[in-house]
Structures are given as C-alpha cells and as structure tokens.
Amino acid sequence: MVINMNKRIWPLNDRAITVSFGEEIDVQINLRVQQLFSSLKRESYPFIVDMVPTYTNLTIYFDPQKINFKDMQQLIEEALNDMHEHPVSIESKLVHIPVYYNGPELERVAKQNQLTEDDVMRIHGREDYLIYMIGFLPGFPYLGGLDERIATPRLDEPKSQVEAGSVGVANQQTGIYPIQSPGGWNIIGHTPVNIFDSQKEQPFMFQAGDYIQFYPVDRKTYDHIINDDQYQPKMEWYHAN
Template sequence: MEQPVILRSGDCALVAEFGKEIDEHTNALVQALDRAVREKGIFGVRECVPTFRSLTVLFDPSLISGKRLKKKLLRLCRTLSVQEQSKKVVIEVPVFYNGEDLNDVAAYAKLTPEEVVRLHAGRDYRIYMLGFLPGFVYLGGMDERIFCPRLSTPRTKIHAGAVGIGGEQTGIYPLPSPGGWRLIGTTPIRPYDASRTPPVLFSAGEYIRFVPIDESTFSEIQKQVEAGTYVCRRTEVG
C-alpha cells in the first residue's frame, strides 16, 4: 500500500498526503485512512477531515504527541483496504433543469440545452469531498463537453438547491450563498438540513446521479421533502 507523506499543520494537526493529483485512487486511499482512524479510534485524535488527496488529523497534544501519532497513522496505512472498485453507492438527485444559465452553457458548448442536460445527467459523479459549506459536495468526472467558465461577476445570492457548473466542476448549493457558478437547474431535495438526522445527505466516496424531472414532479417531490417523507433512491452498483 502506498505510504502517505505526513505533513504538519501546527501543534494540533497532522496531514497525511497521498498525492498531488485529483484521482479516484488517491481519494479512495484518503477515505480508507479516514475510515480506519474512525474505526480504530486513536486516543487523542479529535477529528479527521478528508479532502481530495489528504487527510487532516486534528489531535490533542496533551494526550498524544505528533511523533507518536505519525507512527500510528503510518502503521494504519500499511493495512488499508481500498474499497474503490468493489461496490459503489449511487444516490439519485432529481433535478428540474430550468436554470437561468442553461442556455448560456449550451451556447458556450455549442450544444442544445437538451444535450447539456443529457450529458450532465448521463453519468455518476464521485463525491471527492465535502467542504466550503455544510453539505457542499466536490464532484469529479463531468463530461468535458460541458465545461464552462464561472461568471465574471458572481451572483450575490444563489438559492439553496441550485445545481451549477463552475469550470470543470459541478455541484449543488446546499444553502443560500454568493457564488459564481452557472446555474443549470434546481433540486427539490435538501443536501443540508440542520434539523434532520443526519444533517447532510451525502458522504465522501459515494456517487451522485442527476435525474431530470419536470416541473410537476418537482413540486410533488418538494411537498414530500417539506413533509420529511422523501428519500433519495440509493443503489449499490458493482
């Protein structure tokens, strides 16, 4: 198993860095180490934050030294089991593709809006990490034909549930927020809801599939979401 480089992030954190690229294998290693630390439970570890290519491990130096923690992490890395190809959890996210920038994205890509929707909804996106806002997913694997630069002037407020494209990335705004992504649609589901358990629907390592819906289905699902009865379809593939 590949050994990460252990970097320092101050007196209370180590960073286990598995590479300097965004790829599924590196990301799977990060998530495997995150799982291993959570399952094993290292005394003195406060929290782990997995990202594209590294795991930040926050610890209490009164309970464990950085030197000792580094040794423990490297030992764990020797026995990591990467679950990348074995099975894949796919969560279906319904999207009403009515975004105000859909036509601009289509024009930029020299495609029709229908083709943009077909390409956007036509594949599964790996959740590499969550960050920026609660429930904000960093997805990989968008079709390069629909890459589209961000707005030169970001919008001051984007509604929760907006689905957008920003450069090579696509994602969902979980909260009203400023942002520069091109909006192509809206999902009636709530990736983040503080009053729900769990508050965030997605986990790193899972996959998202966008499913096109029409306006009436949108309102129907929206009602179910408000009533707390809507459950996203989850399938295990592989």
C-alpha cells in the same frame, strides 16, 4: 487492488497532522484518501478529535494531551503499511438526485459548448459523480468527473445570492448549493431535495466518498417532491475497492 502509497506527512499545527497523496484531482488519489479515512475511523481512536478528507489530503486532528505528534505519525504510518498489505474496501452510497433543468445558465453552458440544452441535460445526468470533498458551504458536495463536453468556466461576476438546491457547473466540476449563498457557478437546474438540514442528528445527506447520480424531472414532479415532507431520494450501496 494494490495501491501506490506515495505520500507526504507533515504537522499542520500542534494538534493536527496532514497526509497528502498527491496534488492532482484524481480518482485513485482520492480513493487512497478515503481508504485512510475509513481505516482510522473504524478504529474509533479516542484521541482523534476529527478528520477532514479533501481531494488529495487527509487532515487528522488529535488531542495532544492523549497522544503526541511522534506517536500519531507512527500510528498513521502503521495504518498506511497495513493498507498496502490489506487494501481497505470503501462502502459508499450512490444517491439519485432529481433535477429540474431550468437554470439561468443552462443556455450559457449549451452555447459555450456548441450543444443544445437537451444535450447538456442528457450529458450531465449520465455519470456517477464521486464526492471528492465537502465545503465551501455546509454539505456542499464537490463532484468530480464532469464530462468535458459541458465543462464551462465560472461566471465572470459571482451572484450575490444563489438559492438552495441550485445545481451548477464550474470548469470540470459540478455541485449542489445546500443553502442560499453567493456563488459564481453556472446554474443549470434545481433539485427539490433538501441536502442539508441543521435540525437533524446527521445534517448532511452524504459525505466525501459517496456518489451522486442526477436525473431530470419536469416542473410538476419537482413541485410534488418539494411539497412532500416524507420524500427521500433513492439510495443504494456503491462499492469501490
């Protein structure tokens, strides 16, 4: 696959540089973000402190005592040129997440779109959702690709508390609340899977560039999984080029 290398590079501060590939939420733009992220990560440069991929940008934090901005910019340009000549293969996970569709806004989403609740469940569970980025909570996956038939505006008044594991939709996105927090998304269900565990060496179940597929479960299965300390969701490799 030959990628269009339209991009913009600018300093975020004296120890961070941002590379932007566009301004739209788009699979191909995000793929370029993930390709640059993967390319730099594989090199394990000692002067790169952290990298944060978003929908359209990659911000690279570096140690200014080990490399200056000009050299960092040149290294990025070289990585981009190499990507153009030799496209990077992205190896991602596809994680299958069970959902008990019992959310308080399931009826609202159905009525908003002139559907039945069963229609919402069926449509929501039919896609492989790309994780464009992680935030605003630790491990919160922003998922693109929500079918327009169930796209629903955020709540007019956010709730003071949304429980961990809540699966929601907001406009043309869907996501999972990893911890209890305030929120304004339409909650259509809950997953028994703990997607964030601060006690683990790798606290996040997935990262930007991975994919999630939801599937419905009944209350009995939900309770069984939530009480099973050994439960692990099905995962498989998902290859994007």
